Amino acid sequence: MARSHSVRHQRGFTFIALTCFFLLYLPMATMVVFAFNAGTTVGQLDGLSLRWFRAAWENDRIIDALLRSLTIAPIAAVIATAVATMAALATTRTAPYRGMSLKVAFINQPLMVPEIVTAVALLVVFARIKVWTGYTGLGYLIAAHTAFCVPFAFLPIRARLETMDLTLERAAADLYARPWATFRHITLPLLWPGILAGFMLAFVVSLDDVVITEFIKSAGQETLPTYMLGQLRRSVTPEMNAISTVFLGVSIAVVSLFFLLSRKKT
């Protein structure tokens, strides 16, 4: 026993790892602390208060951007999850066929191309369509977000389907359940955690996106991340700390939920 323990020990690794965790959290901790700063100076802590959270909450432009983010993300995530679930079924619940892996690669394409390239490509296309149709609504952002969310929803759903046992579905089919009934009563309940995980990933990815949104948004269509990017380019206000802290809190909540979901046994 003592031996096996010693193989696992590499000199200096524990030190590097703990330093790594410290360095990973130091900047975020600093950001959170300054969010509660009572003073106005960016680098100086003058007591604690919630004034910057209130300031952010009372800033119409921030709330406007937040509401826009919260409009786009759920729509994009729902559509992406729906089409990804269908595609995942089409690439797992059949005998392997020619073109199947090509379909999978095609659906994952947005992951392979650098975001900035997708962003300028969509800029070029949407700029034309905007001129032709005169439409400048949120549709472009929703369409683009849906497209790059599809692979993020597709991956966990497909992974879940691949590890799921086929026996129950076969049994249902043998008992003359129609394909839809089998899907509705057997596949879907078993697949549900995967779908939820896919939806959450898609939702967060859409909520976080800054590059693609920045390039294709029409005038006045700030989302929360593009609003922040704009502010950070000019000068940093303590409000940014408050918004970032809220965002961080949301991330922690989502990760916790994700952990709980994925630890549930199938």
Next chain:
Amino acid sequence: MPTAAEIATLESRRATRMRWWLSTPALAVVFLFAVAPLAVIVLYSFMEKGDYGDVKYWQFSLDGWFSVFFERGLFDDSIGIAQAHVSILWRSVKLAAITTLVTLLIGFPTAWFIATRPERQRDFWLFLITIPFWTNLLIRTFAIQEVFRNEGVLNSLLLWTGLIDKPFQIMFTDLGIFLGMAYVYLPLMVLPVYASLEKFDFRFAEAASDLYATNSRTLCHIILPMTRPAIIAGCILVFIPALGAYVTPRLLGGGKNLMLGNLIELQFGQARNWPLGAALSLTLTAAVMLALLVYVRVAAKSGGRAHG
């Protein structure tokens, strides 16, 4: 009555129709809003540049591609290397490579540390890595800015200890960009390496140890080769976004220290040279595809060796 064979054919036709129906919506969405725009970019890179952005339609020209690497003299037709572009390309590759190397040097021991914890503690450490992974990149860049800025935590600390007497400039330097990228992309290295180390069969290492190999020899000759595919996967996961990084160099590099992503934006914005921007985008995409190809090759090779 249809024969069994006929029923089977009907069934398989039905299955084919079904899987097409099911996959068409996803394929259509990805095609319309990701693949087709890329094809348009290819077309744009071969067109004449418009006077105020955009392009002159169907007037083909190789100027966009030409300007990626070359430039014409201002007063004559002499052709020289486009110094600015080449240096930005080089800086992007260099910074992405250094970022990858440093995240590996820190990330591997960190993944090792998590993988060698008792099972119940592992989830906790993994959770600590996952949180930054899920936190918006923009916010993490902003957080590291808090540390790096002249009146930030690092400089305050150094000034307070008396190690320096005037703020140490990190923001708006290449060092700042690289440190920022290492910070934001580190979880992308730790997670795949951890996934591989977690499944690693430590009996191989114990066997080496029983044969009097020192721990560092075991690491170099057993563990590293056997986890090579995961290490390369981590490197690819860091290198690709680092090469095309836009947000981090934008916020930490300022106006002068551009990377390829910012150069591309510049062409579509102020410079209004869309064909050049398109050609640069495709150059970046090609570099990424090349990295992926290398990954597939190496992973296939070492995968075979590990099991053989």
